[in-house]
Amino acid sequence: xxxxxxxxxxxxxxxxxxxxxxxxxxxxxxxxxxxxxxxxxxxxxxxxxxxxxxxxxxxxxxxxxxxxxxxxxxxxxxxxxxxxxxxxxxxxxxxxxxxxxxxxxxxxxxxxxxxxxxxxxxxxxxxxxxxxxxxxxxxxxxxxxxxxxxxxxxxxxxxxxxxxxxxxxxxxxxxxxxxxxxxxxxxxxxxxxxxxxxxxxxxxxxxxxxxxxxxxxxxxxxxxxxxxxxxxxxxxxxxxxxxxxxxxxxxxxxxxxxxxxxxxxxxxx
Amino acid sequence: xxxxxxxxxxxxxxxxxxxxxxxxxxxxxxxxxxxxxxxxxxxxxxxxxxxxxxxxxxxxxxxxxxxxxxxxxxxxxxxxxxxxxxxxxxxxxxxxxxxxxxxxxxxxxxxxxxxxxxxxxxxxxxxxxxxxxxxxxxxxxxxxxxxxxxxxxxxxxxxxxxxxxxxxxxxxxxxxxxxxxxxxxxxxxxxxxxxxxxxxxxxxxxxxxxxxxxxxxxxxxxxxxxxxxxxxxxxxxxxxxxxxxxxxxxxxxxxxxxxxxxxxxxxxxxxxxxxxxxxxxxxxxxxxxxxxxxxxxxxxxxxxxxxxxxxxxxxx
Numbered sequence: 177x178x179x180x181x182x183x184x185x186x187x188x189x190x191x192x193x194x195x196x197x198x199x200x201x202x203x204x205x206x207x208x209x210x211x212x213x214x215x216x217x218x219x220x221x222x223x224x225x226x227x228x229x230x231x232x233x234x235x236x237x238x239x240x241x242x243x244x245x246x247x248x249x250x251x252x253x254x255x256x257x258x259x260x261x262x263x264x265x266x267x268x269x270x271x272x273x274x275x276x277x278x279x280x281x282x283x284x285x286x287x288x289x290x291x292x293x294x295x296x297x298x299x300x301x302x303x304x305x306x307x308x309x310x311x312x313x314x315x316x317x318x319x320x321x322x323x324x325x326x327x328x329x330x331x332x333x334x335x336x337x338x339x340x341x342x343x344x345x346x347x348x349x350x351x352x353x354x355x356x357x358x359x360x361x362x363x364x365x366x367x368x369x370x371x372x373x374x375x376x377x378x379x380x381x382x383x384x385x386x387x388x389x390x391x392x393x394x395x396x397x398x399x400x401x402x403x404x405x406x407x408x409x410x411x412x413x414x415x416x417x418x419x420x421x422x423x424x425x426x427x428x429x430x431x432x433x434x435x436x437x438x439x440x441x442x443x444x445x
Numbered sequence: 446x447x448x449x450x451x452x453x454x455x456x457x458x459x460x461x462x463x464x465x466x467x468x469x470x471x472x473x474x475x476x477x478x479x480x481x482x483x484x485x486x487x488x489x490x491x492x493x494x495x496x497x498x499x500x501x502x503x504x505x506x507x508x509x510x511x512x513x514x515x516x517x518x519x520x521x522x523x524x525x526x527x528x529x530x531x532x533x534x535x536x537x538x539x540x541x542x543x544x545x546x547x548x549x550x551x552x553x554x555x556x557x558x559x560x561x562x563x564x565x566x567x568x569x570x571x572x573x574x575x576x577x578x579x580x581x582x583x584x585x586x587x588x589x590x591x592x593x594x595x596x597x598x599x600x601x602x603x604x605x606x607x608x609x610x611x612x613x614x615x616x617x618x619x620x621x622x623x624x625x626x627x628x629x630x631x632x633x634x635x636x637x638x639x640x641x642x643x644x645x646x647x648x649x650x651x652x653x654x655x656x657x658x659x660x661x662x663x664x665x666x667x668x669x670x671x672x673x674x675x676x677x678x679x680x681x682x683x684x685x686x687x688x689x690x691x692x693x694x695x696x697x698x699x700x701x702x703x704x705x706x707x708x709x710x711x712x713x714x715x716x717x718x719x720x721x722x723x724x725x726x727x728x729x730x731x732x733x734x735x736x737x738x739x740x741x742x743x744x745x746x747x748x749x750x751x752x753x754x755x756x757x758x759x760x761x
Contacts (some may be wrong), residue, residue, distance in 0.1 A: 305586045
């Protein structure tokens, strides 16, 4: 009986590890396939890029303004007002928005809007055996479907980070104005603390978020099974895994960035 | 069995290519052991007889094992698909018929054993060679597997655009000829979701044909079709096979066109098959030209081909 008890404990773990491993393999194969000629995925790349752009620009605008205004904006402002230090809100926005919230909201919206669309699309194609048909017709689905989605999501998520930053900071501006304060001190503390390292760190981080979302969502779509219900399950799992992976990766990336660039941790008055 | 190539009486051992079908003959000298974990009793009705077809095998399974989790699907499958014939892979549901097809085109790999296509081992092929090899195949999926974002015309033209340098005009000629052949010439601009199941199958058939493959595989072409449509599709299969045989002979192709149909529909098997492989519990019970199989005295084969409830095959 000992073996069955061990099995019962480790069998689910093995499934998780296997999936994680398969996603790693998919990442590797996608990168190799993207670099190795031929490059037949241009049109699909443009299509996917425009698709994500069209799908995400509005939800992202609403989320970043609302979130930036409310969470780091109003909440922090309420707190800073106690010390009569509302001018420091600008400096806080560098920490909060550029480093954390804007990339986060960006990734969550992209995963929830574009990522799920990818999983549902590929999942439906898997169920209808379209992916098998492609392979039998001599078309490599990784090169023709995964690579363009991978590149498009990386680019889109990276670019949308800047968009999310702008609107996130705009939320802070709103919060300052709502507290009847001038914007001068906000911008002064903002630019005192902002650095180009923060900016490129944020963009690189979100580009990699895009890569994570693309791999997870493509993997879940391409391995969907069990009919229409299976596609639903795949979409659900894709979002959950993508979020967890983003949160974990964010922690590692941001801490590594701060550790390797200690100047970032100095708060400038 | 309406054309001469399949009617010629097979001469045992006239091909010394070492393929199981040609070499084994009807009488088996050594009986293979049952697969691991199974009793001899479960395989009592497997006589493993292979009546000679007189042709070389273009596809061969050699002691192939495949399982999904705890589900053992192929359990030491040894099977041949003879060249230039319409072969049927018959068997009860869930015996791994579709899995067989996926092994032939390299969508699945065996856990052990070998699958050879035109003498070359599929599991050993590097990716590039595998993609090349797949061009020899046409595959009709259960529901057609048409690309839902493309209309019928583009679906059928897809393989030509992907693999040939033909001009759009030449492509149109070929595509329209194939679409007309399967009776869909008038709905070229329709999207797959605007078609009935039978039409999707026929469109999938047209797409599988455009590259004039050496081997055409049909995954349950009769599932979800009424008996009349099934009969018509069977006729269409025979007609196109006959036509391709004539073309192949005229062009002196190295391989004659081979069709393999996976089904559990005995009626279409009787009408269409030149050669029958009966699969049960992941192994071949018996295989041979249709006449020999229909006259077989194996109780399982008799039960299955007659579609009776009495016999070795039960609900479990």
